[in-house]
Amino acid sequence: MSVIEARDLTRVFPMPAGPVTAVRGVSLAVDPGDFVALCGPSGCGKSTLLHLLGVVDTPSSGTLTVDGEDVATLGDVARSRIRLRKIGFVFQRFFLLPMLTAAENIELPMAEAGVSKSERAHRVHELLEYVELSKRADHRPSQLSGGEMQRIAIARALANRPRLLLADEPTGELDQTTGQHIAELLDRVNADGTALVIVTHDAVFARRARRILTMRDGVLVSEERVR
């Protein structure tokens, strides 16, 4: 069963000047362990599609299933639960909580999911080692470099062992070398079994994916199998 399956997804934004269709009739499926790169020019609807897939936004029409469950009609609580347990998010600007340490940022989703304290501590330790930042556990985001913040953001996204990780320009704010390290880390995450969907403008990074989906004007115009 696909981790996520979208059929004929459409998202229309009502605007004062008239409705704008950001995503038009998109269908796709992401299987367990899949790695999909969403590419295309700015404003083509990549991020909007990512938000629809992440149960952040609600489609105007079409169906979306996560682990076989139709999420289009779910309420706020149920959608929040899916985001908490089944989907991880990584953003271009990291979005770590500045008042929390690196370890606390990673721990937060687990605490919300009701994971026991001892289990949380063990998992935080495990994830910090996974992203090679054990020594930075007690540092706040302001004390971390961009690459380190993105590693912590990835660790936080993996905290509740999601089946799907969505990343919106995860290397967009990083220099080439640091971006390369983040790309390698995401490769490792995918190799360990987590399905990945990334939005990127970086053609080199996109070629790490198994499939590259290209969008234009809200429509999927091509799909390329890379490996």
Added chain:
Amino acid sequence: MRRARLWVMASAVTLAVSGGGVDAAEPAPGVLISRQLAEAKALSPGSQIRLAPGGDGQSAQTFRVLGIYEPTPDPMEISESKFKVRLHLPDMARLVSGPADLMAAETVDQVNLVLRDPRQASTIATQLMTGTPGIVARQARAAVSGAGTFVVIERFHLAIAIVTIIASALFLLALSVMLVDERRDTVGVLRLIGLTTRRVLAQIFLESLVVAVGGAVFGIGLAAASQFAINRYFQWHYNTALVFVRVTPGVVAVCLAIAIPLGVVASAAASWSLLRKQLMTLARR
């Protein structure tokens, strides 16, 4: 003879402190003097003073200080002289009677009576007025409470309080909106991680409650500390024991009853407006 209290203002009498010289066989009549007068003229019980009915010092008589008293604080007399002397009624009559006024010793313009049972003041005043034509008797407390000045001041204070609360509420709401907006990223991240709207609101509500209670307690503490300083300053400035500011339990209760709900509602309203926005717009800049 009934003992009554009469007030002689310092401006109306001439005071002269003497070291004695009064006939020992006929001791000078005793008086009580106000603390302010005692401090200003370095008088103490046993001191001899000379009081005259006019500013020219004519017809001065010698009196002996028997004691020092703290004048009852009266807001109506805040800017007046605190140099006061209490004399026995016959002494007072003798002091102020002129040689041409044969009935002077029998004439009194005003007498203050202190009743053992103040609740009977109204009845006694009525009895005095009906029983003795020409006498006007009224309760001192009633006269004070009906004083227009204090009614106006009290209403003015109420108006200031209402305006202050409304202005504070608007200021607090604007401040809350700004503070919550500054946390747009945080709220967005919490929502993306999977916290529900209700959960985020509860978190903000709890924080607001802590801040509101802390703020209210701080404000009350500040008021309590200020009241001490304000009272000390104005008591020194006006040389009076009058209490100018008093933070009573009632005032504290009103403060808590207004400040805490106001703080919580302002934060909740600001947060609610933020949470109503699309989830992605919360985290997008």
